[in-house]
Each structure stands twice: as C-alpha cells, then as structure tokens.
Amino acid sequence: MSDLHPVRRALLSVSDKTGLIDLAKALSERGVELLSTGGSAKTLRDAGLTVKDVSEVTGFPEMMDGRVKTLHPMVHGGLLALRDDEGHVASMNEHGIGAIDLLVVNLYPFEATVAKGADYATAIENIDIGGPAMIRAAAKNHKFVNVVVDVEDYDALLAELDANDGQTSYEFRQKLALTAYARTGAYDAAVSTWMANALGETSPRRRVFAGTRAQTLRYGENPHQSASFYVDGSTRPGVAHAEQLQGKELSYNNINDTDAAFELVSEFRPEDGPACAIIKHANPCGVARGATLAEAYSRAFDCDRTSAFGGIIALNQTLDVETAKQITEIFTEVVIAPGADEAAREIFAAKKNLRLLLTEGLSDPAAAGLAIKQVTGGYLVQDRDNGRVDQWELKTVTKRQPTPEELKDLLFAWKVAKHVKSNAIVYVKDGATVGVGAGQMSRVDSTRIAARKSQDMAEVMGLDTPLTRGSVVASDAFFPFPDGLLTAAEAGATAVIQPGGSMRDDKVIEAADEAGLAMVFTGMRHFRH
Incomplete structure (x- = not known):
C-alpha cells in the first residue's frame, strides 16, 4: 500500500491570519473542501471563498465565548480515525463523521500576551484548549493526517501537494507531526513557566524549557559538533534579536561571545557616557569608558591588543564614523551596538x-531570568546573576578610605569582574581595564597573569612602568589568604574591592593595612564558571 494519501478535506482555525487567504485559495483550487471556525471562517468568506463552519459539522454552535467549538466527536473522529481500520471506518459511516485530511492551526498568542504584561485573568483567557487538542490528535494520526502549525510551512505543504498530484507522503506527514508536538510542548512550557512565576514558585517539581530554532549553525564549538541556535521568546535586547546588517552567518562561538560582550557593555548605561567591551573566548580582554566612543574603544583596546585581534566588540552607544575607522584597523569578528550611523x-x-549587529537598545543587567546548564543526567537551573552593588552598600574594612577616584574605579572593576570567568581578577585605572586574569584554578595565578599582561602592554606602548601602577583591583570572590592581595599590591594596585566572607578576613585586612591599601567589601560574590 502506498504511503501517499490525498488531501480532500481541511480544517483551518488560526489566530495568526498571515498567509491564510492565499493558502485557502490554493487548497480550494486543488479541490479541497474547507472547514473553519469563528474569525478564520469570516476572513475566508470575506475573501470570497466557500467555507463550512465547524458548528454546521458538529450540530452545536460555538459557546462559552468560544471556549467550546471543536471539542466534539465530529471533529476529533475525523482527525483520529484510522482509514485502514474497518472498525474505525464503520464508526465513521454510522455516525456520519467525515475524514479530515489536513489541520491548519496556530494557537492563541499566549506568549505574546504575557510578554505585553497582561494580568492573570487575561493570560488565562489566552490559554488555548481546543487548538492543542486538535493538533495532538492530528499529529498522532500522521499516518493519514497532515497537521500544520507554522505559517512558514504553508509553501512546503502546497509544494508537496503539487509534487504528488494532491497527495502527501508519510515522511512529509511525520515531519509535520514532529513540528506539531514540539509546538504544543513549547506552548505548555510557556504556560507552566508563566504560572510558576505568577505563583512565586521558584523551584517547581517539573520544569520545562522550550525554544524556536532561529538558525542551523555550520557546527558547534568544534567542527565535529553539530549545533543550532534556538530563541526562547525573551524580549530583552541582545544577540537573539539583533539585526545583522552585514557579514557572514554567525557561528556558535560568535553567538556565545557576542552575548557575553553585549551583556557586559550593558552594565554601563548610555547616559553615563560611552563604553566599550572587547571579548575573546567569552572573557573580557578590554573594557573602558571614554569621553567619546572612539576613546572608549581605544582605551579598551590598549588593555590587551594581542587578545583583541579577532575579538568581539560591544558598544553601549550608537556606532559613529570615528569609532568605525578605528575598529576596522584590525581584524574583528563581530561588532554589536544599539545602532550605527x-x-x-x-x-x-x-x-x-x-x-x-544592531540591537536598538541595551540589555537590562538587573532583569530577572534563568541561567541553565546541562550536566550528565539533568540540568542546573538558577536565577541569572543580576546582582549589583551601589556605592553606599560598600563597607570599607581598612584604615584608609578609598579616594573618590579610586571608588569610581572600584565600582567599574566590580562590574567587569562579574563577567570574567572565575577565578577573576580585574585591574582598572581611570575607567579602563589595565589587566584581566581569568579562569585560573588559583586566585594568585589570576592576579599574576593580569599583572603580567599589564607589563607586556606597557612594553608594547613604550612605557617604563606596568599599566597596573596606581590601579585598583577587583576579585570576584574573597581572597582566602593575603598572598593574592599582596601580589596585586606588588603590581601597583592601591585599592581593592572584594566580597569578603573568608575565615581569614582579619589576616587579609591586616595585610592590606600594612601595605597601605584601601579595601572595601561588597558582601556579594560573582562566580562565573
């Protein structure tokens, strides 16, 4: 028996009317009988198409504000009946149930409704019931039934019908069913996530994550790994929603690094002045403020010119011509900014x-969200690190108070350290990083590496002293012993910002006092593994 089956009768019931009339006309021209509901039926009739209301088929009017219209054996029998089962066929004949060969449904816009800030009652009313029920029924019976849930599949459906003289293949119906089940799964995930948030449930017994494929990538982190990019419906500005004006398709590593760069530069609001972050392998290799965007870029570049080659650049203001000229002097993979003149x-x-890439805005560093990491056999889920520390929350623990200039740099360094892989050490001077140590097993090693990079850059720039001379230093977690702090002092740091909380804080504070350092505690750490 051939796996090809004809499409003679279709039920179209959609919230998103995009492409509906063209699809219905194409189906009608191919001799397909059209069934529909409510607004979809009106849209088709207004376009001059012959369409039968589902209420005519079921013998029941739509009721309860449209909550009940397709939940009926005349509909679900037509979707679920096995055409090659004598018992099913006999039941269809006995009860006058007509087969439905094609279901075209897209669901109430629950995700969009929630994204607009709808209240609880409005969100509840936008939970689709009949749509998912029909989709699941049709997808289960994909041996005979086609189910289309995405507007972008309309053309593929018509092409399949043309290629097979009004019929579709089993393989085609299987792929449609896969997409359909993923859609209902994502829909339920959106509802359950919203309800968990609405109820303040931070750790529900079951947690579902869903995404829509935005891009099939050439490969993953390495060429032997396949990869895709999925978006989760978030409306926060960033790489997922940025408009790419030019250049080849982003790679897996490009997306990862660009996200890291943009999240970091978003810590510095445009009204506070121009800022630039340069990222390499998801770690900052230069971050700076400046009087102009071009100056901010130049100062960020001067932190580590070697690592900046082939890096990702993020800007917190509209890209201008002077900054563009400087950026194009070396090889850069990606530039992301709110705009470009x-x-x-x-x-x-x-x-x-x-x-x-242009984003039309910055990400909100204080916004809530989830950070998800897969481990063998499961997922680790936590709130995204949106912690911030203001000046009045800092606690000076040394005899010497930081100067106003040091305090400004300490807060700058702390924002950067939040985005550096642990163990993280960041030296800052005059609103620019001058040394970054990342991802070391020992905090002392991170401190030394950052200082060494500063010495290397000083030599490149023809300076006699390391860039860290007269800087401040930030540590993403506490110094467990005085050695890391003293290493920073030897590099020329004059003030320190760190979380505190070590059993040996008193020893570290004593060492800072002996070295003449000013040190403040944040009471908050920023591990980033």
Missing part, C-alpha cells in the same frame, strides 16, 4: 566579513 555603516561596508 550612516557614515559608520559605509566604513564597515568595505569589510564584507565583519559582522555588524
């Missing part, structure tokens, strides 16, 4: 492989 776009246009 026409002159800057023209400069970048000459660099065909340089990707330019």
Whole structure:
C-alpha cells in the first residue's frame, strides 16, 4: 500500500491570519473542501471563498465565548480515525463523521500576551484548549493526517501537494507531526513557566524549557559538533534579536561571545557616557569608558591588543564614523551596538566579513531570568546573576578610605569582574581595564597573569612602568589568604574591592593595612564558571 494519501478535506482555525487567504485559495483550487471556525471562517468568506463552519459539522454552535467549538466527536473522529481500520471506518459511516485530511492551526498568542504584561485573568483567557487538542490528535494520526502549525510551512505543504498530484507522503506527514508536538510542548512550557512565576514558585517539581530554532549553525564549538541556535521568546535586547546588517552567518562561538560582550557593555548605561567591551573566548580582554566612543574603544583596546585581534566588540552607544575607522584597523569578528550611523555603516561596508549587529537598545543587567546548564543526567537551573552593588552598600574594612577616584574605579572593576570567568581578577585605572586574569584554578595565578599582561602592554606602548601602577583591583570572590592581595599590591594596585566572607578576613585586612591599601567589601560574590 502506498504511503501517499490525498488531501480532500481541511480544517483551518488560526489566530495568526498571515498567509491564510492565499493558502485557502490554493487548497480550494486543488479541490479541497474547507472547514473553519469563528474569525478564520469570516476572513475566508470575506475573501470570497466557500467555507463550512465547524458548528454546521458538529450540530452545536460555538459557546462559552468560544471556549467550546471543536471539542466534539465530529471533529476529533475525523482527525483520529484510522482509514485502514474497518472498525474505525464503520464508526465513521454510522455516525456520519467525515475524514479530515489536513489541520491548519496556530494557537492563541499566549506568549505574546504575557510578554505585553497582561494580568492573570487575561493570560488565562489566552490559554488555548481546543487548538492543542486538535493538533495532538492530528499529529498522532500522521499516518493519514497532515497537521500544520507554522505559517512558514504553508509553501512546503502546497509544494508537496503539487509534487504528488494532491497527495502527501508519510515522511512529509511525520515531519509535520514532529513540528506539531514540539509546538504544543513549547506552548505548555510557556504556560507552566508563566504560572510558576505568577505563583512565586521558584523551584517547581517539573520544569520545562522550550525554544524556536532561529538558525542551523555550520557546527558547534568544534567542527565535529553539530549545533543550532534556538530563541526562547525573551524580549530583552541582545544577540537573539539583533539585526545583522552585514557579514557572514554567525557561528556558535560568535553567538556565545557576542552575548557575553553585549551583556557586559550593558552594565554601563548610555547616559553615563560611552563604553566599550572587547571579548575573546567569552572573557573580557578590554573594557573602558571614554569621553567619546572612539576613546572608549581605544582605551579598551590598549588593555590587551594581542587578545583583541579577532575579538568581539560591544558598544553601549550608537556606532559613529570615528569609532568605525578605528575598529576596522584590525581584524574583528563581530561588532554589536544599539545602532550605527550612516557614515559608520559605509566604513564597515568595505569589510564584507565583519559582522555588524544592531540591537536598538541595551540589555537590562538587573532583569530577572534563568541561567541553565546541562550536566550528565539533568540540568542546573538558577536565577541569572543580576546582582549589583551601589556605592553606599560598600563597607570599607581598612584604615584608609578609598579616594573618590579610586571608588569610581572600584565600582567599574566590580562590574567587569562579574563577567570574567572565575577565578577573576580585574585591574582598572581611570575607567579602563589595565589587566584581566581569568579562569585560573588559583586566585594568585589570576592576579599574576593580569599583572603580567599589564607589563607586556606597557612594553608594547613604550612605557617604563606596568599599566597596573596606581590601579585598583577587583576579585570576584574573597581572597582566602593575603598572598593574592599582596601580589596585586606588588603590581601597583592601591585599592581593592572584594566580597569578603573568608575565615581569614582579619589576616587579609591586616595585610592590606600594612601595605597601605584601601579595601572595601561588597558582601556579594560573582562566580562565573
């Protein structure tokens, strides 16, 4: 028996009317009988198409504000009946149930409703019941029934019908069913996540995550790994929603690093002045403020020019022509910014492989959200690190208070350290990083590496002293012993910001006092593994 089955009767019931009329006309021209509901039926009739209301088929009007219309044996029998089962066929004949060969449904816009800040009652009313029930029924019976849940599959359906003289293949129906079940799964995930948030349930017994594929990537972190990029419906500005103006497709590593860069630069609000972050392998290799965006970029670049080569650049203000000229002097993978003026776009246009992403805004570093990490056999789920520390929350623990200039740099360094892999050490001077140590097993090693990079850059710039001379230093977690702090002092740091909380805090404070350092505690750490 052939796996090809004809499409003679279709039920169309959609919330998103995009492409509906064109699809219905194409189906009607192929001799397909059209069934529909409510607004979809009206849209089709207004377009001059012949369509039968589901209420005519069921013998019941739509009721309870449309809550009940398709939950009926005349509908579900037509979707679920096995055409090659004598008992099923006999039941269809006995009760006058017509087969439905094609179901086209997209669901009430629950996700969009919640994203707009709808209240509880409004969100509840936007939970679709009949739609998911029909989709699941049709998908289960994909041996005979086609189910389409995405507008982007309309053309593929018509192409399949044309290729097979009004019929579809089993393989095609299988793929449609896969997409359908993923859609209902994602829909239920959105509802359950919303309810958990609405009820203040931070650790529900069952947690579901869902996404929509935005891009099939060439490969993952390495060429032997396959990969895709999925978006979760979040409306926060960032790499997922950025407009790419030019350059080749983003890779897995590009997306990961660009996200890290943009999240970091978003810590520095545009109204506080221009800022730039340069990222390499998800770690900052230079972050700075400046009087202009071009100066911010130049100062960030001067922290570690070697690592900046082939890096990702994030800006907190609109890219201008002077900054664009500087950026294009070396090889850069991606630039992401809230916007770009026409002159800057023209400069970048000459660099065909340089990707330019525009976000129309910055991410909110204080926004709530989840951070998810897969481990063997499960997932680790936590709140995203949106912790921030203001000046008045700092506790000075040394005899010497930090100067106003040191305090400003300490807060800058603390924001950067939040985005550096642990163990993280960040030296800052005059609103720019001058040394970054990341991802070491020993905090002392991170301190030394950051200082060594500072010495290397001083030599490149023809300076006699390391850039860390007269800097401040941030540590993402406490110094367990005085040795790391003293290493920073030897590099020239004059003030320290760290969480505190070590059993040996008194020894570390004593060492800081003996070295003449000012030190403040935040009471908050920023591990990033």
